[in-house]
Amino acid sequence: MKAQNKVIVVTGAGNGIGRELCLLLLNKQANVAGIDLNEKALAETQKIAGVGNDRFKGYVVDITDKARVDALPEAVVKHFGLVDGLINNAxxxxxxxxxxxxxxxxxxxxxxxNFYGTLNMIKAFLPFLLKRPEAHIVNISSMGGFISFPGQTIYGAAKAAVKIFTEGLYAELRDSSVKVTVVHPGAIATNITANSGVESPTMKNESVKGGMTLSPAAAAKIIIGGMEKNKFRITVGKDARFLDLLYRLNPRFATNFISKMMKKTMKH
Structure with a gap:
């Protein structure tokens, strides 16, 4: 689905990849409903974009609050007139x-x-998307969604759930007007650790990543490019592509490899 003239909802729009997705979509002449917990961050995204409320509208919403999420589609449609896409990035x-x-x-x-927030958004917006002649859902999983990272096991489990859920949704909607894409980003230079309220030992030793960390803007370009090509699956970054291939070839070796790398990183 081409972004031009579409109305697209983006969660986690206040910073990181979410903000860059909003900026790129707006640059491509889409209109954006930005969802985030942080009102000031949403206002900053709009300020950087340099657009009015007719192009970008921020909504302060906790995506785990199902009642609040259920009310979102009507609010977005009331403001923009319709909704064509949903990017679950938060x-x-x-x-x-x-x-x-x-x-x-x-x-x-x-x-x-990570999982139920994504599910809440899709359950709320899908009936509206199905009414459009063309629509798209993009769910952001992680490379941790297809290969385990010790110390991030629950996060990986949540993102793996997003992966399988998205692929099942794709199959269910294959004959509809709604396209579905799952995204597996690798290391991206965002504030996810601070936003999650945790300290990441991986941030203390950038050399361990082998210089593979992408900027949020570069990641957003890959994601939107994939959406516009109706890709089924998108891996973002050299690390994600490398680990995806390694895991497919030898899952046990790949898992042991990641375990050793994580132990080295956490020692620094």
Whole structure:
């Protein structure tokens, strides 16, 4: 689905990849409904874009609040007249600790934001998208959604759920007007650690990443480019592409490889 003249909803629009997705979509002459918990961050996104409320409208919403999410489509349609697309980008990571040490309230939060938040948005918007002659849903998973990262096991489980959910949704909607894409980003230079309220040991040793970290703007360009080509699956970054191939060739070797890399990183 081409972005031009479309109305697209983007979650996590206040910073990182979400903000860059909004800016790129607006540059491509789409109109954007930005969803975020942070009102000031949404206002900053609009300020950077340099557009009025007719082009970008921010909505302060917790995507885990189903009642609030259920009311969103009507609000977006009332403002823009229609809705053509949904990009589920909002997400948080967990503390870098083993499952055995991770409290259940934090486990539930990670699952609620990453999986149920995505599910809430789709359940709310899909009936509206199905009415359009052309529409698109993009769900942001992670490379942690297809290969395990010790210390991020619950986050990976949530993103793996997003992956399978998205692929199932694609199959269900294959004969409809709604296209579906799953995205697996690698290391992106965002504030997800701070936004998640955790400290990431991987941020302390950039050399471990082998210089593979992408900027949010570069990631957004790949994601929107894939959406416009109606891609089924998008891997973002050299690290994601490398690990995707390695995991397909030898899952056990790939898992052991990541485990060793994580141990080296966490020692620094």
């Amino acid at each position: 997400g948080i990571i967990q503390q870098f600790i083993p499952v055995n040490e991770l409290p259940m309230d934090q486990i539930n939060l990670v699952m609620n934001v």
